[in-house]
Amino acid sequence: MSKQKKKTIVIGGGAAGLELVTRLGRDKHDEVVLVEPSSHHFWKPRLHEIAAGTFDEELDAVSYLKHALCNKYRYLQGRMTGVDRAAKTLEVKTAEGRLVTEHYDRLVIAVGAVSNDFKTPGVASHCMFLDSAEQAHNVWQRINPLLRAQGEHRISIVGAGATGVELVAELAKVSQKLSRYNTGSELQITLIEAADRVLPMSPECMSEKVQSMLEKQGIRVLTNTRIQQAKSGALITAKGEVIESDVQVWAAGIKCADWLTQLDGLETNRIHQLKVLPTLQSTLDENIFVIGDSAECPQPDGGFVPPRAQAANQAATHLAKQFKRQRKGKDLQPFVFNDGGMLVALGHDYAVGAVMNDRVVLRGRQVRKLYDTIFRLHQQVLFGWGRVTRLMVLKRIKCLMNPYYNGRA
Template structure:
């Protein structure tokens, strides 16, 4: 290793930003390593919050972390860019040209050298090659996509108000994103009804499609059943065991051949890592483009290459299935590397990653929340709902803020959010 080790982290999501922050604080500030974070966006949004940005029920300006400012405060470097290639022999990653929104090339293709490379590329919904999905459906996998959907949503709401017509929304995929987005849209229009059109919520015609037998298939049955009952109670159609075979300009084509009209369509089904890992230099991936890693989170045949979070796949000893692509797993993997990577760089060994299941929570806006408490802590495996579950879900984000900023700044951010909530509109209006 060089005297100053070059650690490059690609991807500024939950795992990547947390790891860059911790390593910057410990290795970057002391000069023991040069820590660089690379992400094509200039800002970070906690991914489980994206559905609220898409609906317009949270202020994106208050929730985003600006990478450049955060890097300055925590001893690491930030470079804007999108990885498109890798030369493992030369230890060089290749970055694509960086373009402006108008398509103008701001920075041409370039390379970045590394001694240790950590891929935290995240994931996106999986269209499974379904015809028309990329052309006609919205995705909610990034801040940019969430804001694009919000703009389209506000246009459709305006049209519905002016023409006194129905607002038909179809969401494909009843995982956490699809279920929570549906509830957030209902809440949005309930609040919007106080801004001049009392009947706008009644014109929301929302249908949630799921190919599995139940919504939230990755959650315990009690959470699924309660969530579906809540969605139906607020007036939504839930169609489980229903396959979507195509997206068309004016709606969805189902497996039985029927056409279901829609004004807005969101694809929130499946999970896959970005496409390009499959094109990288001999890296082993699965069908979802996830990089196979050892229990140390290192690639199968490369000790200097790590992958964590949704872009990796790891089946722990004693388990039949790989770890789920969740924020909980990504956070724990980032904490594991932050704790043990400095010792490994000094010649020590890397212990195996151990996952602790603290349960699963889903929040249906202000209506309700449901979850289980996992196998650690009090009330192991217990089912929770209502205000306690909503508070528990809200605390997940506050814990993320504290992990990034420390307790003091996290409290100030929370206080500022509460004050702004008193003087600003509850929803995005422009």
């Protein structure tokens, strides 16, 4: 008699969740379900390209419906809203607004994180965010008309982590390329950071190089500057300085969604990440796993896995292997993040990176290619090398024919 298949439900089809369902679906040993509210997957580290109008959706967005069909998992378009751990059921609000209950044998939560406004007054209503493709599109809808209108336009980005730095560099590049078309538009871009340097989580020499590159591109970089309030058209610093802006984007810090703190008693930390054991199992329930930005996963050195795309991908690969071990009755192994270094893109043709445990800082066009490799490796897991190669060739051809930004409204 054939063994009954276990049902694994993965919540969130981002960097971690989509790779996991791809691997599990292809394995065909379990019944696999992906719960995800969006219709298409976008690689989050490229959201700044959507916001700057340089992302190619035709080539680089993934339809969940089609991907699920090709990789033997079920895609349920909706949002997880709660869990009953004793009954092993979860509640999902579907895209049509229905509430459905799904039974699981294993639950994997991979819902990522969002920007943290640290409850700063006015930020939620007067700043834009870059946490989803939809929000990135909204930023582009605001910036695109400015790029076509004569005069000076002020754009302020709060937070000089990877997101903020990549966004200002991409916008500066677009603005510079567009000046060739004599639109008469000029962007004045300000990057604001509370810490004493840009990329505060990276080695200092990398911060210095990145800041000097940004300043060479005409970007005003304000460090040691804490925003105390956001108003319509202005940011107010702790020292009372008023930074007037036509568009203001908040890209500082991260936290997880509030509903994670109400998951049938599961433990969370200060920024609402779910606490897990080194095996990625939640501290209070061995059938609930958490991977990616929404997990606080301890490491042998006493620290935690950082909220990075690379870590999300590694955790997905690790968990797929562990589920195979579980099937064979073996113990789960701990997840240890292997840090391959930090790379930050400064436009489409330049990147800066710290590798070899932050001992070496690299920069240039070749480093930008290395940066792209991380995205291509993600695509390779989703589609295999054949399709990735075709996508890369198509992209080359399209780049030769199209301007740097897509110019679509």
